Amino acid sequence: MTNIDPDQIKVILATDCGSTTTKAILIQYVDGEYRQTHRGEAPTTVEKPFADVTMGVVNSVTEIAELADRRLVDDDGRIISPATDTEGCDIYISTSSAGGGLQMMVAGVIAEMTAASAKRAALGAGSIVMDVIAANDGRRPHDQIQRIRDLRPDMILISGGTDGGTTGKVVQIAELVAPAKPQPRFGSDYSMPIIYAGNKDAREAVSEVFDEGGFDLQIVDNLRPVLERENLGPARDKIHDIFLEHVMAQAPGYEKLMSWTGAPIMPTPGAVGDILQTVARLQDINVVGVDIGGATTDVFSVFEKTFNRTVSANLGMSYSISNVCAEATMPNVLRWVPFDMNERELRNHVKNKMIRPTTIPQTREALMFEQAVAREALRLAYKQHKEFATTLKGVQQQRTVGDTFSQQTSGQTIVNNMTLDLLVASGGVLSHAPRMHQTAMMLIDAFEPEGVTMLAKDSIFMMPHLGVLSSVHPKAAEQVFDRDCLVYLGTSVCAAGQPKAGKSCFKYELTGDRTASGEISGGEIQLLPFEEHETGTITLSPARGIDLGEGAGKKVQRSVRGGTVGLILDGRGRSLTLPEERSSCQATVQGWLDALDVYKEETEPVGV
Amino acid sequence: MIRALVLLLVLLGFQPAMSHGETLSLSGPANVVAEDVPNDVGGQVMVKWSLSPDDRVLKDGSHGVIGYVIYREVLPTAAGLESGAETPAGQGYELGFSDDFDYEANQPVGSVPYSVNQFLDENVDAGMTYVYAVAASGVGNSFSPLAVADKPVVAEMQYLNLGKLWFFIIMMLISIVIIYFVFYAKRGGTIKVRPIAGLEAVTEAVGRSTEMGKPVLFVPGILDINDIQTVAGITVLSNVARTAAQYDAELKVPTARSLVMTTARETVEAAYLGEGRPDAYNEDNIYYLTDEQFGYTAGVQGVMVREKPAACFYMGAFYAESLILAETANSIGAIQVAGTAMPSQLPFFVAACDYTLIGEEFFAASAYLSNDPEQLGSLKGQDVGKIIAAVLLILGCLLATLATVVPDSKPLRMADMYITNNILGEDGLVPNELKVAILDGELEQLMEEDQDAQPAIDGGGN
Amino acid sequence: MAKAYTPGLLVTRHKKHRIMRRLPISGDVRVKINDQVNAGDIVAETNLPGNVHPVNLANQMSLPPADVVACMLKAEGDAIALDEPMAQSKGMFGMFKNTVKSRFEGTVETISPVTGQVIIRGAPLPVQVKAYMSGQVVSVSEHEGCEIEADVAYMQGIFGVGGETQGKIRVVGSGHDQELTADLITDDMAGCLIIGGARMTVEAIQRAREVKAAGIISGGIDDQDLKELLGYDLGVAITGRENLGITVIVTEGFGEIAMADRTYAMLREFEGRVASINGATQIRAGVMRPEIIIPLESVPPAANEGQFEEGQLEAGRLLRVIRDPWFGMIGKVSDLPAKPHVLGSGSKARVLEVTFPSGEKAIVPRANVELIEE
Incomplete structure (x- = not known):
């Protein structure tokens, strides 16, 4: 990632590699404000026969270049960055949802509590949640295992237990996932990434469960350290990291694309969430x-x-x-x-x-x-x-006698x-x-x-x-x-x-x-x-x-x-x-x- | 006193002696009538008479008649022969009382004080024929001659208590409503039950326990299983146990009664079985502490402090321990759900717990939790019953008030009387003629008084 | 752009078709390169790990989880039979021993001292992969699967239900526009692929099932009939796993719509031949359409595959309108205006002019047509 002073950024090139089309936009600093000036579109080239996402990106950027009359792609087919007065861009950024986007399976102990938090973290990071496995999801363990086996997620997020809370249940969930040996969606040669974001006391036991069997276990802070508070940040960041390292790296051409970008590639929905959050924060609105x-x-x-x-x-x-x-x-x-x-x-x-x-x-x-x-x-x-x-959910309530007839659940x-x-x-x-x-x-x-x-x-x-x-x-x-x-x-x-x-x-x-x-x-x-x-x-x-x-x-x-x-x-x-x-x-x-x-x-x- | 007696003797002197051994110095009651009491199982006979002329205050302030003594003879009937044992020996099968009736030797069936002109004999056998006689009794073992009822009476058993017809009608009405709603619910009709936060919170509380790796504590109150609140508590326990089985949470139930422990064990085991988790059921988690109120409280508190349960349920009858338990559990940060019908303990629970089921809510819990159409239907039907009761109550109060304010309105008085005596009382469907007559009399009297007062008012106007 | 890319369904008289036959997990491949295989042959097989049954011994024996290991009578990896004692508690003074019997058959996979849970894995489930298409094995990846290639006539349907099967092609009815009804299906059609013309009725499908036909193929189907057949309203077009006992393929779409002439003629031509069909449809990224594969004994002479480039929209090409108001009608491209047109709906879109056989002309958005390969 290149670190550029925001004030120096005058020309921004951004693409979104969707499942069918790659859309590029050019943002320029005009008369003291940033404006989107041109846009281009080209079919996405992730699948055969092209199998290189950068082709679509270059095509769409070329369209912009023609419209903007500004050279953005060099003769080797690379995006020109940093910019000079007449060519290139200061920063190039991209999102991707090609190949069905980021698909995850999440697991937690209670569906409404840690599993819901895990789902929130995964969705917030821009993934599609294929299934939520929880101790109380009403399925028998072998059905859950069968389900895990049938799914081919890009990664699995396991949470469960507050810090100092249940260890047994978390390990049980891990014991469901490990023997099911889920296969990653792309490529059989890389190990299934598993993020553990549960009870910190259970880390060791969970590590043991995933010790063998070709898993890549990553441990982050508990996303529900106490039931009263959610801490989704670390898990979300880890999902992004793995998305880049594992999932994107498997898709054709992404390695090249990643080397071009000035900021990590994000899953498309995650980026949409980010802009809405930014706007809500800056304008203080819902x-x-x-x-x-x-x-x-x-x-x-x-x-x-x-x-x-x-x-x-x-x-x-x-x-x-x-x-x-x-x-x-x-x-x-x-x-x-x-x-x-x-x-x-x-x-x-x-x-x-x-x-x-x-x-x-x-x-x-x-x-x-x-x-x-x-x-x-x-x-x-x-x-x-x-x-x-x-x-x-699962939070203690404070009551007064006045609440007698107006009790509400959390x-x-x-x-x-x-x-x-x-x-x-x-x-x-x-x-x-x-x-x-x-x-x-x-x-x-x-x-x-x-x-x-x-x-x-x-x-x-x-x-x-x-x-x-x-x-x-x-x-x-x-x-x-x-x-x-x-x-x-x-x-x-x-x-x-x-x-x-x-x-x-x-x-x-x-x-x-x-x-x-x-x-x-x-x-x-x-x-x-x-x-x-x-x-x-x-x-x-x-x-x-x-x-x-x-x-x-x-x-x-x-x-x-x-x-x-x-x-x-x-x-x-x-x-x-x-x-x-x-x-x-x-x-x-x-x-x-x-x-x-x-x-x-x-x-x-x-x-x- | 002596003069009075003398006077009595003189007055009664010409009466022929009808019995022996006692002074027959009083004039007897008359018009003795014995009637079967309607709408009963045949165990009662009402005897009525007109008072003896001597039943009055004498000049010296004493009463001429102290009371009335009621005698009874069993008449042999075809079916009644076996009960001949009740027939005084040597009486044969003669009808009625012998002329030389011995007041002393014959045991009366009862006696009433002076001025009372009726007696309810509650000690008769259905189907027997009785003849009643009444004698006035006076000072010094003096009696009047026996006044014998002119007709024998048969105490009959009625299969229907027509006096409670209204009760029957209301009961039928509520039953039909309940049945209707049960079928309605079974056919898939929706019966809305107001969400009861306390019961919704069961999954949340148990879930919290699971996440925190802590047990769920269930306290079924300190009364035995014969208390309806304990039963309601056990119903909730069944639901809590089911949730605990689903969530695989540890459920602890300390009890104060051995029978409650047994019931709780059965209930929890059934719940675990129902959820297909028999292996997760551990009998030792449901145990007996002590019958002693505060011994039990201290024991439960000990469990709370040591094991720090993440969810505590109090469902049943509670007394002074309510706040002790709720405060302790609050201090360890547990989600608490309480349910009791003890009005005095409710405020404590409301203040200290996360959720509280109040009275009726607690009893409706089982229908609410099971979502079973039969239970939901009957819940709804009962609600309709309650509405009927409430309407009658309000209507009755209103009419009674109005009837007092406007005493000369016949319709109001009649309606008031009808609700009091017929719907709520035992007069059956049709208003009692006698009571109507009395009411008419009262009204007439009122009218007369009004008319009496009328000229005075007119005069005032002139 | 004078041409536009509007892919239609592939219907071809000759194609070198290659299919991948893979095991879900590694196992044995039973064929070698250059083997000739028949559609029904098993080319690879393996055993899927059996179902997993967790047993919570800690609770069953009222023991702390850590003590469970010491009580086990079976070690990890041991086989265990139904009702065989699995664990025994220490008891008191050698008495009151509590024995737990296994309720499952299999092998003890793990004994967890953390949860007190023993996991028993049931007997392995055999999985066999059939060749599906008769042809020659052209590559084998050890333990994974193989590729089979053959010269085939190949047709794609638009939508199907049911999985892979094969059977003899049997055309019923008189033409590509005749409705496929139950009375056309006779008892001797067991194991056949019944080919109809236009819409097939649900009764016809039921009848085909009764006579144990392998598949039924026709131009269209009514949504209501499909719902009746499946027992539910299909929400998302991802099919292939239905267990109907018959594979159903629709070549054109929903409603009363006749099978394309060319497809019908080809199927008629190959009547009596054994074909492999698969109803699996997946209309998402990575589209999968149902297919009809007819292996050819000899490669036909390279026929004139038409004067048009595949998938290119040009004046004179035959196409089908695939959206109302002219849904299902076939016509020829008569004009390709370059400028977007405003449609009746108010939106602007690129359109083309189509001339129907009746001579009537219509303007249709390019998105709403499908090329018919000639």
């Missing part, structure tokens, strides 16, 4: 980010400085579309579609999309259906996220839509929606934000690049994130509570670059024009029982920011309920879509 892909949906959140990430495997828009429909059930998907569809045909369409994942909706009806599926996929993914992002979700400040969307169906209004509507319907929330989308999926950049130059990362990465859709003002249909829900008064005032009634959603770069202050007076951020019926004043969509005033209530009856449901949804001008015909469509 952020939720979502990346909906073809197979999986990642949800990231930073609430009260606590970062969480979940991967909802099998909730996606192409490979997993059929699973979304099965999990959410067809009626739940169809409630967002304001017209009748033939269910049998629809089911076949869904399956055809599953087996031919690259097709795109051609008609408006197909698009509306796909976006309905997206709403459900996001809703389910966010639900899973809320269930996972909790306070620690492990409540820390996700609070009311305190959410920024909701960032990325992933095909959200960022490539023909109209931004559709993206905004999908976000509001699926995430049901409450109070005043800023909506944004990642313009060209730049977050991974900025995540790595944030580890080198947080300031530059934040500037680019704010100015170029995010496309602000607008601000949503959503009433929590159950407003009565037709009765007043809240009154608003907007001052600043634009003035407006009015009233939103229950069940109604409205769009106020409020353009990008416009700011203002909104004063909200909710009706009785309606909460907009300060408590039921309390007046709220917030500064708001415009966007490509505008200011969305939502009086539909939370949780959002749609009429059961099909025809009135269609009418309701159609009303909402019309109010927000979601499916406007912009140009004469072709081929319909």
Whole structure:
């Protein structure tokens, strides 16, 4: 890793090697601030026949070089660094999710405690967690062993026990893993890396278990030294190290790529998490980010400085579309579609999309259906996220007699839509929606934000690049994130509570670059024009029982920011309920879509 | 006194002598009626009479009649021959009482003081025919002639106590509701049980113990197994043991009663078996300490201090030891879950423990934990029963209050009476005519009083 | 770009096909280089380590874990039979000895003084790897597996369920657009690969199972029928491990859709030949499609494989639309506009113009077509 003074960095080149495309961006220091100036794309070249990831990287960088008219790759096909005035870059950084990303198996003693912490550490580091083995996961030991045997993870993280806590159980877990002899995914010649991050008293015993059998045991600090505190840092760092040393080194061409980069290569989702954390820290806000892909949906959140990430495997828009429909059930998907569809045909369409994942909706009806599926996929993914992002479990509670009738268990979700400040969307169906209004509507319907929330989308999926950049130059990362990465859709003002249909829900008064005032009634959603770069202050007076951020019926004043969509005033209530009856449901949804001008015909469509 | 006696003698003088051995100086009661008490198993006969004319305060302040003596004869019936033993010897099968009735030799079935005109004979056999007679008794072993009931009475057993028909109706109602909810739950209907944090926390507490490598301590209270709280505690123990078996945590149960120990062992073993972990069950972890309240407390405290359990459960009946235990466990940093129906101990547990099950919650635990449709259904059904009881209670209080405030409203009084005597009392479905008559009388009296008062008011107005 | 890369499914009359046959763990390879193997031959076998049964002796004997080792009657590596005494406690004055019998058969793998747990490993599970495709062994990696090569006719399906099997090709029905129904399947089709035309019904599949056919192949299937067949709604297209007793391959997609002419003609041509099929489908990074492999006895003369470059989209190429509103229709590329078009959905995408046999023309996004190799 090269150590460069952040102030000296003027030209930054970043790539993200995805499983299908390699995306490169160029960030330059222009007029006193960092801006993303050019981007390039090329197919990823990890698999045969190319089998060298750097080819894709060089191709994408060459595209940038042409656009920027700046030589970035030398004649030997290497990226030029450091930069001179006319060529090269000061630092080159990269992320990778090629080859399915980082896949891990984690184990702990209790599923809700140390195993959950281990999962959090693994997810936070950007890996996919294939399975969680715990003493109480309900499986018999031989089933667990069979499962470990069947999985081919890149590495295994074992935790368990507080410091000074159980030794026996931790060793038992180790005794499950060792005889199962899990095989690493790539190459049979390297030994399976195992990270032990459990009870420090059990280290010796665990080492003995993994003494033979071709394991590479690494010991780090306990990630749950006491049940009241989580210490995920050391385990996360170790995962990154192993990712680079073992996993990446096995993939074709990565060794070369690693020698080029000025900062360690990160798994793509880990980098996305990093940029969101950086932004949340620098701006002191709560952020939720979502990346909906073809197979999986990642949800990231930073609430009260606590970062969480979940991967909802099998909730996606192409490979997993059929699973979304099965999990959410067809009626739940169809409630967002304001017209009748033939269910049998629809089911076949869904399956055809599953087996031919690259097709795109051609008609408006197909698009509306796909976006309905997206709403459900996001809703389910966010639900899973809320269930996972909790306070620690197994913690002693302090009570007073006043708590007699209000006892709550620990492990409540820390996700609070009311305190959410920024909701960032990325992933095909959200960022490539023909109209931004559709993206905004999908976000509001699926995430049901409450109070005043800023909506944004990642313009060209730049977050991974900025995540790595944030580890080198947080300031530059934040500037680019704010100015170029995010496309602000607008601000949503959503009433929590159950407003009565037709009765007043809240009154608003907007001052600043634009003035407006009015009233939103229950069940109604409205769009106020409020353009990008416009700011203002909104004063909200909710009706009785309606909460907009300060408590039921309390007046709220917030500064708001415009966007490509505008200011969305939502009086539909939370949780959002749609009429059961099909025809009135269609009418309701159609009303909402019309109010927000979601499916406007912009140009004469072709081929319909 | 003597004058009174003389007067009595004079008054009674012309009465023919009907028995011998005693002075028959009093006039007897009249209209003796013996009736079978309805809605019973046939063990009671009600005897009523009109008071003797002598039953009054004499001039010297004494009572002419001290009391009434009730006699009974068994009439031989086809079925009653065997009970001839009760027939006084030498009486033959003659009907009723002999003329020369010996007040001394015959044992009365009971006696009542003066001014009382009825007697409940609770010592009869169903199916027998009895003849009753009543005599007034006076000072100095004086008696009135026997007044014999004009009809014999048969004490009959009723299969249905119609007086408690309302009780039956309410019971049926609640049963039907329970059955309905049981079937509803079995058919997959959802019965929502409010989350009870204390029970949700069981997995958390046991998990904590597992992670920390420390035992789980379960204290089933200090009362024996016949106390319902101990039983409820054992139900929770079963759940804790299941979780402990799943999590492979060590579970310790010190008991204060040997029977509780046996029950606890059975329960825990069954739980471990149910989880397929019979090998993880260790009988020695469930042991008896002492019956002595504070000996036991000290013992449990000792376990806490030595073994530092990471989770402590207190489920059962507790007295003064509650806070001692809870404070000790708090000091060693254990998660504590308490459950008791002892109102005086609840505040201590609430303050010192992480979670507390209060009264009903504690008893509902088993339905809550098992999620068994039958238990859930009956829980819901019982709730409906409680609602009915609460509604009756509120309605009754309201009506009683209103009836007092507006005493001359017949509907109110009637409704009040109906709830008191019919629904809650033993008058059956139909209001008791007598009571209605009395009420009517009272109301009439009230009306009259009102009318009496009316002119005065009018006059005042002029 | 005047051409665009839009890969279709591979359907070829001749291909040198090489397959890798690997053991999950190291074992014995039973063939040598240049051996001729038949599809059903076993080429390698090994024993998987048996199932593991942990027994917590410390609890069973009420002993501290460290004392368990001293009580063991069996040492690590010893074989143990069912109900054979495994450990005995010291007891008191030589009496009250507590004996624990083994509830499992196998070998004692480890005795842990930390957990008091004894791990017994059951009998090894034999694993055999079959050749799957008739051909010649071209390479052998010792203890791991071998590679088999053959000249084959090769067809990829779009989706399948069920694993590897082989059987004689048996075409039923009259054409590539005839629905495959139960009445077309007769009792003499045991062990056959039944080839239908258009959609196959669930009754047909059930019937094929009844007559013990090895596989059933047709153009399409209804989602509802698939759900009925599997017993659950398939969420993610990763298949191959279903235990249906029959391998099902769909060549075109879901719904009423006829098998491609060329595929059908080829299967018809090879009727009576033994083919190897595998329904395993994995639509993720590293796509796996179901396959039909027909080993050839003689290499056919190099036929004209078409005037087009493989996978390249050019005017005049035959293609299939794979998304509604023209799902399943076949036509020829008539124009490849360079500029992105705005679709009915409002999105911009690169499109092409297709002319259907009826003469009707349509604009379709390039992402929604699939080339048909001629």
